[in-house]
Amino acid sequence: MAIQFDNRAQKKKSSRLDPSSPGEKQPTTVSGLLVRILCLGIIAALAVMLTPALISTGQWAFLAVIWGIVAVLVVVYATRRFVPAKYLVPGTLLLVLFVIYPIIVTFQLSSTNYGDGTRTTxxxxxxxxxxxxxxxxxxxxxxxxxxxxxxxxxxxxxxxxxxxxxxxxxxxxxxxxxxxxxxxxxxxxxxxxxxxxxxxxxxxxxxxxxxxxxxxxxxxxxxxxxxxxxxxxxxxxxxxxPLVYDEATDTITNTQTGVDYSPVQVGDRKYFTSADGERLSDISWGENVGFGNYIRAFTDPAISGDFLGIFAWTLIFAVLSVATTFALGLFLATVLNDDRVKGQRAFRSTLLLPYAIPAFISLLVWSSFFNPEFGLINSTTGLGIDWLGDPFWAKVAVLLANLWLGFPYMFLVCTGALQAIPSDLKEAASIDGATGLTNFRKITFPLLLVAVAPLLVSSFAFNFNNFGAIFLLTEGGPFSPDNPTAGGTDILISYTYRLAFGGGAQQIGFASAISVMLFILTGILAAIQFRATKKLEEY
Incomplete structure (x- = not known):
């Protein structure tokens, strides 16, 4: 018993000396303490610098939020308590600042007529x-x-x-x-x-x-x-x-002529107008319009007339972009995953080159490839296709360019997923008499889908709003003379961008309403897809 007691005492003593022993608080090093003090000091100093400007402009909500963040950071990182919060707070703050806050601001703007000519009170x-x-x-x-x-x-x-x-x-x-x-x-x-x-x-x-x-x-x-x-x-x-404004009646009176001008609604803004329809000035102002921008999106013939066709093409574009890039990426990943292929690293590095080049450069290069007169594709193949002038071939051109941009990402994803599948499963299936195609169809592909299905959903959401691919390649065109607003390759985001910003005046409030609707629509489609992919969990 004495020996056992000594051993326990020795173990207890050694655990106290062992810094990796669980349950023991680690001592704070001097360098770590200095870094912590320096970071908290910088954050507090920035808050102090911003405080006078926020007070002078009456931004009390921002002031409260900034000092609330400072208080949370000080409480979490200046003490040894709240250890889990030390890891959760940074991600939570970034989520609020870069995701939740922009959504709130966008929704707030969508209920206003903010834009060119309505930026003032x-x-x-x-x-x-x-x-x-x-x-x-x-x-x-x-x-x-x-x-x-x-x-x-x-x-x-x-x-x-x-x-x-x-x-x-x-x-x-x-x-x-x-x-x-x-x-x-x-x-x-x-x-x-x-x-x-x-x-x-x-x-x-x-x-x-x-x-x-x-x-x-x-x-x-x-x-x-x-x-x-x-x-x-x-x-x-x-x-x-000669003009006098009466706040009680909300009218401007011309004292020389005696004519009164009252605010009259014209579209999403108001102008001071007389009883006989004479507008006093083209100056308007910003105000809340409630759900007016959303109602306009469904009732304005200039918008709703082409909505269904563009919505259908948006779905087709997103689905085909994901399907083609995934199919090509999976095919190349499967071929290069075979140990019998020599020079795998060289081939994989070459296939990643389109992914390494910035997308806007690649799209501009592809737009020159599709030139009907001296473009690379027609010159090489001898075809005379008007790639960007015909609506059908313009859609094909957009899908081809997007395939070039997207397949390296799918190749990377599928390569990682294939290498993570245990080889024992395929060997066992081969022993049971499964051929290579059966092995891939019954074992490899279902297991791969379990890993890549969420990425396919996110890729669909990205392509559903892939403004860059459309705008840089075709700018939404080609356009017909009888409908210069809706282009042959327009997706919802490029179509609404042109409606909101392509005219004589920017309509930021209306554009925000369209953005909110696209956000909700994309979220619904993603939720449906995630629900469908949950069936893969049985694998």
């Missing part, structure tokens, strides 16, 4: 409408202008920092109105505000860039008791306008 749009009709009156005030941002220089919100040329008083002007600044809160140099508390002063180059095209300073107006203040180069002038 209604208040800003009203100020621009009034400013565009304003004229300079005798004795109107003039100002030296600088522009300040309460956030980033490119994100705003922006404020006119004005110095009255006659009095030298400093003002801050925004679409909400004009307010005088405390002389102690601003620095004025040569009658221009060069610094102000709470504002980042924009350079003249930045002001020029923001004042061009559809920049946020185009039409920027500051309402006053006498009219509005608008920008004229690096000066500002007070103008008087």
């Amino acid at each position: 209604k208040e800003v749009s009203v100020s621009r409408i009034i400013a565009n009709s304003a004229v300079q009156a005798d004795g109107a005030r003039t100002f030296n202008l600088s522009v300040g941002s309460e956030g980033s220089s490119t994100g705003g919100p922006y404020t006119f920092l004005l110095v009255d040329e006659s009095t030298g008083d400093a003002f801050a002007g925004s679409p909400d109105g004009l307010r005088e600044l405390d002389p102690g809160s601003v620095t004025v140099d040569n009658d221009v505000v060069t610094a102000a508390d709470g504002y980042t002063i924009l350079s003249r180059v930045e002001v020029n860039e923001l004042s061009q095209g559809e920049g946020p300073l185009v039409g920027f107006a500051v309402p006053t008791d006498n009219g509005v203040i608008t920008q004229q180069g690096f000066r500002a002038v007070e103008l008087s306008s």
